[in-house]
Amino acid sequence: MDDTRDDEPLSDRRREELLERVQRKSATVGQQLPQAVEIQGTEMNLKEFVWETKRQGTVPPELRDRVRKVRAKLTAERKERKQRLESADLTAKEAEDLAQSIVGIDRAISALKNLHEPNLADSARQADVESSRRWVSFLDSILD
Template sequence: MKEFRRKQLLERVDREAATIGTSIPEAIEVRGESIDLREFVFEIERRETVPSGERDRVERAKRNLRRERRERRERIEEGTIPYEEGRELASAIVGIDRALEALESLDSGSLEAEAERREAADRKRWMNFLKKALGRDDSSSGRTRS
């Protein structure tokens, strides 16, 4: 694989927003064993919280996914594989990252709930800014201007 292609693939997998619009892979092979990754993540996400009996299973899955991600990235980094194989590895890594994000978010709630909380906080900050900028917030005198 050419050096610039290898760097492109590494940049792709290391990009912070790489998982946006990416689906969790249907299945993934980890250490020679096929795992129904999408079904596993959706099964865990369906619950409000992860039951204590499932926590170990989820933590083990996250460790295995992180290890698999690291090993696949190292294969790209070495550059001794054909470009097509590198592209497939990069796509798989981004899918693994998407699954890891979903599993990591379980402790703080669903991805959608977290996004809604952030959006509501952003709207509130924006409205407060607009009120101050337009002179409609005179909290020191206890009244608002008309």
């Protein structure tokens, strides 16, 4: 950690450290999902949304569009916050909080990306294959 006070202006060195931190793929390891996040002026109960969706095992068809929209909004919010971290006049405390919020958003995006969205075309194809196998099995049993 940096030894500067929280209310001091953010140093270039510390800014680079924080930017490097939010860019690391491993930054979200062990990171908790944020309880809530403000996206474009609207507070969203992110943790509850992710866990409710994950609890269902797969993303139900009626929630797919909503999950995709939330991911897109989170991605846009992450980009805005990263740009702010790159160029805004911030105190050390503000920059640390901003970096932490970016990592939390990354964690939420990762959790939402890992939700299973069944591919209906693959399911239909698999059903056709199973039907064909049953039919061939039936014909084999008749012809024997």
